[in-house]
Amino acid sequence: MREAFHEQLDGVFDDLAGICRSVETAVRLATQALLSGDAAIAEQVISADADIDKAKEKIEDTCFQLLSLQQPVAGDLRVVVSALRMVTELERMGDLSVHVAKIARLRVPDIAVPEEVRPTLARMGEVAEDMVCRVEQIITTKDVEAAIELGRADEIMDGLRRQSFAELFADEWAHGVEAAVDIALLGRYYERIADHAVSVANRVVYVVTGDFPVDV
Template identity: 45%
Template sequence: MRDAYQEQMSALNTVLGQMVEEVGRAMEMATRSLLEADLELAERVISDHDAIAEQSVEAEDLAFKLMALQAPVAGDLRSIVSGFQLVSEIDRMGALALHVAKVARRRHPAHVLPEEVAGYFEEMGRLAVELAHNAHRVLESQDYHDALSLMDDDDAMDDLHRHLFTVMMDREWAHGVSAAVDVTLLGRYYERYADHAVLIARRVVFQATGKTPEQLLEAS
């Protein structure tokens, strides 16, 4: 019985890891489509999103089977409940990459980003992909120390997001309301993407220890 549980839990974690890699790849392509006004890349992100949705269904099915067939208690139950929550976080990351690609497609053949902010989004895209890779590593290792470290990794994303507003509020902004709206929405998409990566880390901390990060810090 215990061996069956471990095998099924391992299968769930494998699917979750694959999902994180997919949403990282999706954000990488979406960012390139945004920076290069590349319609083909944007369309690829949009069409590939169905595969991420299918993986979400697969992961949820695995979690339901664990819940129904293994009668989990204590730590096992905590792991399964965390699995459901992780599916949701990763799925939202994929949806945010999809939103970025759709903005790039909607404005094609024009570039969405004014030159003043393109560099910000290039860096935000790099950070987003790095966070996805780190989230995958944490899911595989189940090391709560790693997870706690990842939670600090979105500070740079928050700084970039704040700086975007200083650029748009500058009197020399000459790109109109439409461009400002696009930049505001896109900045929010990247910020939320990073937030969900951090929430994955929080879930792993709870899954591994039964405590929130704040409780661990208070105890240390």
């Protein structure tokens, strides 16, 4: 009985890593659509989100089965509930990628991001994608050190967001209010993807050690 439980639980974590890979693709393609103004790629991100939702439902069903049939207590119980929370956050990261793709699509055939802020937004996209990729590794390897390290990447994202505001609010800004609003919202979406990545990584720390990292 306990062995079956842990096998099923390993399956849940494999599925969580799988969703993470889908989110990584969503972040990468959404950024690509954004910086190139490519409507087809934006559509691809938007339509692929249904698969992430389906994968989420599958994990939720398995977790409910585990809770219901195996009635785990103590540590095992907390691991299953953590998995339920992780999948909610990963699905939300997919939604945020869709928000990025929708801003890209809205401005086609133009590119939503004016040329001089494109490097900052490109870096945001890269950092977000890298963080999601590292979360996938952290889920797979249960590497606590790597999970704690991820908090530092989040600081880079915060710095990029401040930089984007500095660019928007500079006297030289010549792209009007609409582009500025797009960039402020895009910055918010990338920042939230990064926040959720850190949160998922912290849940892995909790699953392994029974404690959340300090200051979380």
